[in-house]
Amino acid sequence: MKISRRFMLLAGACAATAGLPFRPGRAWAITTLTMGDFQIDSLSDGHLELPVGPLLERVPEAERAELLKLADLPADGVMRSPLNVTLLRTPDRTILFDVGSGPDFVPTAGRLAEALAAMNVAPEDVTDVVFTHAHPDHLWGLLDEFDEPLFVNAALHMGADEFAYWTDPATVDSISEAWQSFAVGASRRLDAVANKINHFADGAEVLPGVRAVMTPGHTPGHMSFAVGTPDxxxxxxxxxxxxxxGFLQPDVGTATDSDPELAAATRKANLARLADEGWTILGYHLPEGGTGRVERQGETFRFVASD
Ligand SMILES: [Zn+2]
Structure with a gap:
């Protein structure tokens, strides 16, 4: 398997997506992995700006400063959380794992179409979209600024439990008030495409070479995906x-984890497995395009970005 990285520069004047308002230029790295006739690219949908404070709620106060330093995060204030969309191209398919935030979430995100254009992939070329979960930064890019499906030729794939949770009319009332807009936004979008969604369960081979691994806690039906083999x-x-x-201190989740205890248990078990099996990972919110490895470090782990 070969891993390479190159930098893309996009001038504002060249914003390639017709019909969109002018957007400033940006630079981002595309990490490419090739294995046989599979090619995987890590594309950027932009980034989120998140307060660091809520992430530290489960960390003893005496350990916070050291942890922030180790994780290379600002001591207080705002963390820039990358948004890495995985593009997998095989001889007969063009597959996206999640679709970014679209035009309606936050102004720093929703730029997947530009990244695809830079790879010479048009939205209509996408044959399949596989979802990890239905939070806005992963799902809302499904519809364009006119509320029309963007990936018109794609089959959509979502875990059955995840789909059931976000399309349940009771969810908007049971979810914490701060995240009610997530529930409203998810059900609206999923309703719009419900007849195009294939549902799958833990362990399913969603597409040839793509196996679902249920990793619940961030959301009730959250899924990860093993593509190929560890090497x-x-x-x-x-x-x-x-x-x-989250590697250094697996009890540290995000403010949006639906079940923090379950999320922490999922993190520990899966980081251990990924470290022991030697997988290369692609993390949606991890730095350097999100590709790297999990290494054990004492009782916990660390993220080692690919060169
Ligand atoms: Zn996310």
Whole structure:
């Protein structure tokens, strides 16, 4: 397996997506992995700006400063959380894992279409979209600024439990008030495409060479995906771990974890397995394009980004 990285520069004047308002230029890295006739690229949908404070709620106060330093995060204030969408191209398919935030979430995100254009992939070329979960930064890019499906030719794949949770009319009332907009936004989008979604369960071979691994806790039906094998493949984590801090201190989740205890247990078990099996991972919110490895460090772990 070969891993390479190159930098893309996009001038604002060249914003390639017709019909969109002018957007400033940006630079981002595309990490490419090739294995046989599979090619995987890590594309950027932009980034989120998140307060660091809520991430530290489960960390004893005396350990916080050291942890922030180890994880290379700002001591207080705002963390830039990358948004890495996985593009997998095989001889007969063009597959996206999640679709970014679309035009309606936050102004720093929703730029997947530009990244695809830079790879000479048009939205209509995408044959399959596989979802890790239905949070806005993963799902809302499904519809364009006119509320029309963007990936018109794609079959959509979502874990059955995840789909059931977000399309349940009771979810908007049971979810914490801070995240009610997530529930409303997810059900609206999933309703719009419900007849195009294939549901799958833990362990399913969703597409040839793509196996579902249920990793619940961030959301009730969260899924990760093992593509290929540990030495010739990649593990698409989704959000069961969302920052380098989660490796160093697996009890540290995100404010949006639906079940923090379950999320922490999922993190520990899966980081251990990924370290022991030697997988290359692609993390949606991890730095450096999200590709790297999990290494054990004492009782916990660390994220080692690919060169
Ligand atoms: Zn996310």
């Amino acid at each position: 010739q493949g990649i593990f698409v984590t989704g959000d069961f771990v969302t920052s380098p801090m």
